[in-house]
Amino acid sequence: MIELAIIGGTGLTSLEDLKITNREIIHTPYGEPSGPLVYGELCGKNIVFLPRHGPGHVIPPHKINYRANIWALNDVGAKKILAINAVGGIREDMQPGRLVFPDQIVDYTWSRGSTYFEEGLTNVTHIDFSYPYCEELRQSLLEAVRACGLEGIDGGTYATTQGPRLETAAEVNRLESDGCDLVGMTGMPEAALARELELCYACCAVVANMAAGRGEGEITMEEIEANVLTGMDDVRVLLHKLLEKDLCKD
Numbered sequence: 001m002i003e004l005a006i007i008g009g010t011g012l013t014s015l016e017d018l019k020i021t022n023r024e025i026i027h028t029p030y031g032e033p034s035g036p037l038v039y040g041e042l043c044g045k046n047i048v049f050l051p052r053h054g055p056g057h058v059i060p061p062h063k064i065n066y067r068a069n070i071w072a073l074n075d076v077g078a079k080k081i082l083a084i085n086a087v088g089g090i091r092e093d094m095q096p097g098r099l100v101f102p103d104q105i106v107d108y109t110w111s112r113g114s115t116y117f118e119e120g121l122t123n124v125t126h127i128d129f130s131y132p133y134c135e136e137l138r139q140s141l142l143e144a145v146r147a148c149g150l151e152g153i154d155g156g157t158y159a160t161t162q163g164p165r166l167e168t169a170a171e172v173n174r175l176e177s178d179g180c181d182l183v184g185m186t187g188m189p190e191a192a193l194a195r196e197l198e199l200c201y202a203c204c205a206v207v208a209n210m211a212a213g214r215g216e217g218e219i220t221m222e223e224i225e226a227n228v229l230t231g232m233d234d235v236r237v238l239l240h241k242l243l244e245k246d247l248c249k250d
């Protein structure tokens with residue numbers, strides 16, 4: 001039984017301490033996922049890992065086959081998905097390196113395959129998405145983060161932008177006035193697709209930079225990479241705690 005599926009984002013294309021047992025290429029009705037699913041043991045628990053941007057980190061956010069990724073994880077029996085996403089911080093306390101566990105989403109993406117409910121329907125289907133994340137898993141993550149002595153931020157609205165370019169300062173002002181606290185490019189349609197398949201899905205966002213116009217000067221890839229690297233060390237600690245404490249068990 002798979003205890004947890006982990007979708008790794010920028011900075012987490014592999015889990016070094018995962019005892020890999022198998023790799024599997026899954027074909028879905030929506031095409032190919034970002035890469036083979038990687039099965040293994042972490043802290044004695046069976047998990048499956050999928051790097052969202054592909055094993056070599058080569059698929060940009062708007063080209064990711066979100067439908068195939070979520071379909072594949074569901075297909076192999078995953079019930080809970082932890083999504084790791086690098087983001088920019090809009091709210092002042094969302095400083096680089098911080099972990100944030102958002103509880104809301106505003107979707108600004110377009111032209112991405114964003115639903116399973118569009119063809120061959122017997123009925124038009126609208127999922128409830130009032131609260132887009134699985135609260136049970138979100139609470140488990142918060143408990144694990146506290147148990148690690150890390151400072152995680154509970155809640156926040158994740159603006160998902162199309163990318164791959166970063167935002168303008170004016171766009172970030174608009175996101176803020178829309179009520180958004182953090183901004184990234186990969187939060188949607190992933191979360192909605194998981195809900196369509198009735199999977200428990202939560203996000204651990206790693207702040208890579210202050211959003212455009214909120215920090216000093218330009219945002220550089222070097223800055224993003226350096227902050228994501230340190231943030232991902234905390235994510236690894238968090239994952240251990242989550243699995244050790246059986247926090248993602250039903």
Ligand code: HPA
Nearest residue numbers: 086087088183184185211
């Ligand atoms: N904006 C959008 N996506 C991001 C950012 C950002 O500032 N940083 C990391 N991913």
